[in-house]
Amino acid sequence: MTYETVAAADPAVAEALEGERTRQNETLAMIASENHASEAVMEAQSSELTNKYAEGYPGERYYAGCEYADEVENLAIERAKELWGAEHVNVQPHSGSQANMGVYLAMLEPGDKILSLDLTHGGHLSHGHPANFAGQTYEVEQYEVDAETGYVDYEGLADIAEEFDPDIIVSGYSAYPREVDFERVQEVADDTDAYHLADIAHITGLVAAGVHESPVGVADFVTGSTHKTIRAGRGGIIMCDEEHADAIDNAVFPGAQGGPLMHNIAGKAVGFGEALSEEFDAYAEQTVTNAKALAETFTEHGLEVVSGGTDNHLVLVDLRPSHPDTPGKDVESALEEAGIVMNANTVPGETRSAFNPSGIRIGTPGVTTRGFTESTCREVADLITRVIDDPNDEQTVAEVAARVDELTDEYPLYD
Template sequence: MAFDQPLDRTVPSVADAIDRERDRQESTLGMIASENHVSAAVLEAQGSTLTNKYAEGYPGGRYYGGCEHVDTVEAEAIERARDLFGADHANVQPHSGTQANMSVYFAVLEPGDRILSLDLDHGGHLSHGHSVNFSGQLYDVEQYGVDPDTGYIDYDELERQARETEPAMIVSGSSAYPREFDYERIGAIADAVDAFHLADIAHVTGLVAAGVHASPVEHAEFVTGSTHKTIRAGRGGIVVCDAEYADDIDSAVFPGAQGGPLMHNVAGKAVGFAEAQTDAFERYAEQVVANAQRLADVFRERGLSLVSGGTDKHLLLVDLRDSHPELTGTEAESLLSDVGVVVNKNSVPGETRSPMVTSGIRVGTPALTTRGFDEAEMETVADCIVDVLDAPEDEAVADRVASRVDDLCETHPIYD
C-alpha cells in the first residue's frame, strides 16, 4: 500500500526536487544571511514521528491525550532556551520569528497603539510595522533610521522621536543592519517614555546565545528570535521574557496567534539549543563574526561601499551605487548566482529603487562557517564576488570563479 512506500515511489517529482535541492546546497556557496545548515541530529528530530502529534496547550496542560513524550521534548527545549539566554521564561512554540513578534504585540498592545521601529529601507523587518504586514495594518507605526553619513543608528534622534511620538512599544532589531544595537540605551529610552522594549534578535540569536554579541535580555521586557539563522535549531521562532509576562505571552502564542505547535520543529529546537550550549558552538559563533569582518576588509580594499563601513556580526550590506552604479541589486544577485554564490538583493538607506530591484546586496557568513570556512577562505570568496561584479560581461572571469567555487564546495561538504 502507498502508506508503506518510500518518497521516490510515492511522489517521484517531490523526491527529485529534494535531491536537487540538496545538490544545490552542496554545490553552491550559501551566503544569504538568514540561512544556515542544520546538523544531522536536527534533521532527524524534525523528520520524526513527532510530526503526527497534536499538542495544543503546554507541557502538563494539553487539550489532547497522549502528550507525555512531546511534553518531555518541549520541556527540554524550554529549559535549554532559558539557560542559553538567561531568561525567566521561554516559549518555544512560535512557528516563525514573525509569529513570535505577533505574540508579543498581542500580549501587551491594543490595535491602534503606536510602535517605534527601524525603517525597512534602513535594515528593519516587515513584522516591525511595514504596511504590507499585519503589524503595519493593526498598529500606528513610526520609524527611526540610520544616520545617512555614518550608517549607524542615531540614538539621540531615536530618543527625540520617542519623546515626540510617545510609542507604546519600541522595537530594536533588524534584518539588514550590520551593527550591534545599543540595547541598554534603547531600554532606557523606552523606560523614559513608559514604553515596552521588544528586542528582535532573529538574525543574531545564535551569536547572543554564544556570548559573542550583546544580549538584550536585561534591557527588554521581551526578546524574540528565529531558530534557523545563526543558531542552527531548525525553522521556527522563540520568545523569552520576564516572569511577570509569562502567562500573557503563553496565551498570546496559543490560542492567540496560532493553534497546535509543530512538535517536530520543537524537537529540532531542543536539539539545536543543546548544540548551542557546547564549546564548539561558541567557537563557531566567534568564527561567524571573524569571517564577516574579514569579508568586509577585502570588500573595502577592493572598493566596495559598505553600509556603516563594516560589520559587528554575521552580515554585510553592500551599497552598489558608488562602486558599481550600473548594477542593480537584482543584477548583482543574478550574476553571482550564475557562478554559484548565493546572496540576496537588498534595499539600502536612501533607496530609490523598488524592493524587487534594489541598489544593494546582503551577504552573510553563517552557512559558510558551518561548512568550515575560515578567514583565509573568506578572502578567496570575497575576491570571487568582487571579480564578478567588476567584470559582469566577462565570461572568462565567470568561468574562473565558478571553477573556484566548485573547488571550495568539494573541500567543504555539508553532509558527508
C-alpha cells in the same frame, strides 16, 4: 538521510528534494538569514512528532498522548533558558514573525503605536511594514540609520519617540551590520513609558555564544528565529520575565496559533543542546571573524561597505559609489549563476526600488558551518568582487563558478 521511501511513493517530490540537496552541497549559502542545520536537527524534525497534536503547554494539553511531546518541549525550554538566561521561554512560535505577533497581541490593542527601524534601513516586515499584519493593525512610526555613518541614529530615535509617544519600541534588525545598543533603546523606552521588544532573529546564536551583547534582562521582550545563527529547528522563540509569562503564552496559544509544530520543537531542542557546547561558541566567534574578513577585503577592492565594517554575521555593500549603474539584482543573479547565493538589499538612503535595490547583503553563518575561515572568506570576497565588476561577463562568471565548485568539494556539507 536518503529519499528512497519518498522516491517510491512520489518520484516528483523526491527529485525536487535531491535537487535541493545537490544545490546546497554545490553552492555557497551566503544569505545572512540562512544556515545549515546538523543531520541530528534534521532527523528530529522529520520524526513521528510530526503526527502529534499537542495544543496547550507541557502538563496542560488539550489532547491525550502528549507525554513525549511534553518531554521534548520541556527540554527545548530548559536549554533555551540556559543559553540565553531568560526567566520564561515560549518555544511554540512557528517563525520569528509569529513570535513578534505574540508579543504585539499580548501587550497591544489595535491602533496602539509601534516605533521601529525603517525597512529600507535594515528593519523587518513584522516590525510594522504597511503590507504586514503589524502595519495593518497598529499605528507605526519609524526611525532610521544615519545615512553617513551607517549606524542607528539613537538620538533621532529618542526625538521621534518623545514626539510619537509609542506603546512599544522595536530594536533588532535584519540588515544591520553593527552591534545593537539595547541599553540605549531601553533608556528611550523608559523615558517614554513604552515596552521594549528586542528582535534578535538574526543574531540569536551570536547572543547565545556571547559574541554580541544580550538584550535578555534589558528589554521587556526578546524574540528570535531558531534556525539562523543558532542552527536549531526552524521556527521562533519568545523570552520574557515571569511577569509577562501568562500574557505571552496566551497570545501564542490560543491567540495566534493552534497546535504547535512538535517536530520543529524537537529540532529546536536538539539545536539548543548543540549550542550549549564550546564548539558552538567557537563557531559563532568564527562567524563574526569571517564577516569582518569579508568586509575588510571588499573595502580593499574599493567597495563601499555600509558603516565601514561589521560587528556581526553580515556585510552590507552599497554599490552606488563604485558601481552606480549596477543594481543589486544584477549582482545577485550573476553570483547565483556562479554558485554564490546571497541577496540584493536596500541600503541607507536608498534611491532605487526595494525590488531592485542599490546594495547586496552577504552573510557568513552558512559558509562558517562548512568550515570556512578568514582566508577562505577573503578569497570568496575576491570572487564576489570579480562578479560585481562585470556581472554580464560569461567568462568571469564561469571562472568564479569553477572555483566555487572546488571550494564546495573541499568543504562538503552532507554526505
